[in-house]
Amino acid sequence: MESVSRARCFGGTQHVFRHRSAETGTEMRFAAFVPPQAGAGRLPVVWFLSGLTCTEENFTMKAGAQRVAAELGLLLLVPDTSPRGEGVPDDPDGAYDFGLGAGFYLDATQAPWARNYRMESYLLHELPAQVAAELPADLTRQAIMGHSMGGHGAITLALKTPGRFASVSAFAPISAPMRCPWGEKALGGYLGPDRSAWRRYDSCALIEDGARLPELLVDQGMADTFLESQLKPDLLRAACADAGIPLTLRLQEGYDHSYFFIASFIEDHLRWHAGRLGRAA
Amino acid sequence: MESVSRARCFGGTQHVFRHRSAETGTEMRFAAFVPPQAGAGRLPVVWFLSGLTCTEENFTMKAGAQRVAAELGLLLLVPDTSPRGEGVPDDPDGAYDFGLGAGFYLDATQAPWARNYRMESYLLHELPAQVAAELPADLTRQAIMGHSMGGHGAITLALKTPGRFASVSAFAPISAPMRCPWGEKALGGYLGPDRSAWRRYDSCALIEDGARLPELLVDQGMADTFLESQLKPDLLRAACADAGIPLTLRLQEGYDHSYFFIASFIEDHLRWHAGRLGRAA
Numbered sequence: 001m002e003s004v005s006r007a008r009c010f011g012g013t014q015h016v017f018r019h020r021s022a023e024t025g026t027e028m029r030f031a032a033f034v035p036p037q038a039g040a041g042r043l044p045v046v047w048f049l050s051g052l053t054c055t056e057e058n059f060t061m062k063a064g065a066q067r068v069a070a071e072l073g074l075l076l077l078v079p080d081t082s083p084r085g086e087g088v089p090d091d092p093d094g095a096y097d098f099g100l101g102a103g104f105y106l107d108a109t110q111a112p113w114a115r116n117y118r119m120e121s122y123l124l125h126e127l128p129a130q131v132a133a134e135l136p137a138d139l140t141r142q143a144i145m146g147h148s149m150g151g152h153g154a155i156t157l158a159l160k161t162p163g164r165f166a167s168v169s170a171f172a173p174i175s176a177p178m179r180c181p182w183g184e185k186a187l188g189g190y191l192g193p194d195r196s197a198w199r200r201y202d203s204c205a206l207i208e209d210g211a212r213l214p215e216l217l218v219d220q221g222m223a224d225t226f227l228e229s230q231l232k233p234d235l236l237r238a239a240c241a242d243a244g245i246p247l248t249l250r251l252q253e254g255y256d257h258s259y260f261f262i263a264s265f266i267e268d269h270l271r272w273h274a275g276r277l278g279r280a281a
Numbered sequence: 282m283e284s285v286s287r288a289r290c291f292g293g294t295q296h297v298f299r300h301r302s303a304e305t306g307t308e309m310r311f312a313a314f315v316p317p318q319a320g321a322g323r324l325p326v327v328w329f330l331s332g333l334t335c336t337e338e339n340f341t342m343k344a345g346a347q348r349v350a351a352e353l354g355l356l357l358l359v360p361d362t363s364p365r366g367e368g369v370p371d372d373p374d375g376a377y378d379f380g381l382g383a384g385f386y387l388d389a390t391q392a393p394w395a396r397n398y399r400m401e402s403y404l405l406h407e408l409p410a411q412v413a414a415e416l417p418a419d420l421t422r423q424a425i426m427g428h429s430m431g432g433h434g435a436i437t438l439a440l441k442t443p444g445r446f447a448s449v450s451a452f453a454p455i456s457a458p459m460r461c462p463w464g465e466k467a468l469g470g471y472l473g474p475d476r477s478a479w480r481r482y483d484s485c486a487l488i489e490d491g492a493r494l495p496e497l498l499v500d501q502g503m504a505d506t507f508l509e510s511q512l513k514p515d516l517l518r519a520a521c522a523d524a525g526i527p528l529t530l531r532l533q534e535g536y537d538h539s540y541f542f543i544a545s546f547i548e549d550h551l552r553w554h555a556g557r558l559g560r561a562a
């Protein structure tokens with residue numbers, strides 16, 4: 001694991017690291033904010049999974065999360081959204097919603113994607129091991145959140161690993177990739193035409209199939225241009241209601257899909273997670 | 282004045298506008314954050330002048346200022362750092378420290394720069410008139426701050442317009458452009474070889490020549506790679522001491538020149554300005 005950059009920030013340190021990933025067969029980058037409490041031992045972790053087109057940089061630069069994480073003593077981990085580099089296949093038309101920057105937090109099964117597009121295994125196994133070895137992270141206390149494609153990632157990863165994450169939240173998540181154009185393209189491309197294989201990567205389908213979360217916090221902007229076509233929070237609401245999962249769905253009047261929306265509510269989410277990670281919130 | 286974008290942010294609205302400037306002979310862009318208190322009448326204004334290579338976007342995306350401005354009821358104005366567009370001359374070698382993105386907040390006198398590079402007049406006259414006409418800004422209550430080249434801009438503009446700005450602060454300002462490579466290149470290029478003409482654009486020279494401020498707040502990162510070569514806060518400290526200007530110079534251990542540094546201390550600056558603008562800080 002090699003340092004790409006480091007900068008003092010709110011008394012802690014904002015890092016970017018790179019490392020060789022066996023899962024993706026590429027070099028991967030991720031951002032890590034280590035708060036000032038790090039000297040006193042291992043700290044609880046909050047993962048943030050980003051949306052389409054993002055790298056580890058967007059959330060790190062734009063969300064204003066470090067201020068709150070520094071206060072609460074949370075270690076923030078922000079992975080990239082796909083493998084990248086020489087030889088990694090991309091969308092044949094260069095579209096933003098498939099391939100580079102659009103890994104959808106799954107393990108692809110179809111050629112030519114299966115070799116590199118293994119973000120699920122990378123995030124659940126390889127990257128945590130790397131983090132535990134080299135950063136003051138307490139992986140018995142983890143929370144996860146994400147935005148848009150990353151909201152889908154956060155919720156599905158948590159649904160598939162009961163007990164692993166103390167809490168889960170999302171900003172404008174893709175609620176049901178099997179039932180929106182972004183998701184149908186991604187799941188069809190990475191996993192092939194058999195829709196039964198897609199269910200492991202759809203929050204609503206996972207819940208229908210019996211997966212559970214203790215609770216879920218979601219913020220959704222009502223001026224989000226993707227609300228009706230791609231995000232469909234009503235499907236998530238219905239699935240949670242049917243399954244008895246306590247969902248706090250906050251519909252935020254006037255907010256769009258941007259990081260101005262995330263920045264406006266990140267403090268609420270971090271305090272919510274901190275309370276569930278045993279930190280004073 | 283035309284809207285480029287608008288987004289809800291911390292209950293207020295983050296705008297980007299464009300308008301035709303007679304001063305620069307170009308279309309200019311600027312960002313404006315209008316806080317939620319805007320409905321109740323005109324609000325005090327804080328200008329932020331950015332550093333080399335920046336546009337109106339950097340501070341707007343990275344500093345996290347909107348949260349505090351929304352709490353305090355401050356209207357934030359963030360101009361671009363130079364004229365841009367078809368026919369605007371740039372550094373002949375494409376260097377980052379002269380020409381586009383490097384207007385140095387002055388009115389150039391030398392060809393080919395004199396036609397477009399008129400940032401001082403644009404900021405002191407044209408843009409405020411535009412803002413007063415179209416935004417809920419109370420221009421009897423203005424503060425100004427900036428970063429690096431923009432710290433130079435904020436301090437020099439305030440020194441030249443006594444009474445105009447209720448308060449002035451800076452992050453890592455270029456303290457004495459006449460005595461550093463960035464400044465010597467810029468002032469020589471835009472103003473020609475006669476160094477007496479440079480004194481209007483050098484904070485220390487202006488103070489030596491009798492200009493005064495009621496007080497000044499400066500934060501400077503001690504891990505800033507430009508500290509010794511370009512920024513030279515000791516020159517500003519000496520000039521303020523000689524002139525009896527109360528300078529609060531905070532040397533911040535471990536911080537660099539980036540927006541992570543600005544984000545870490547922007548709240549302090551905004552509260553400091555708010556107190557001097559008659560807002561509860």
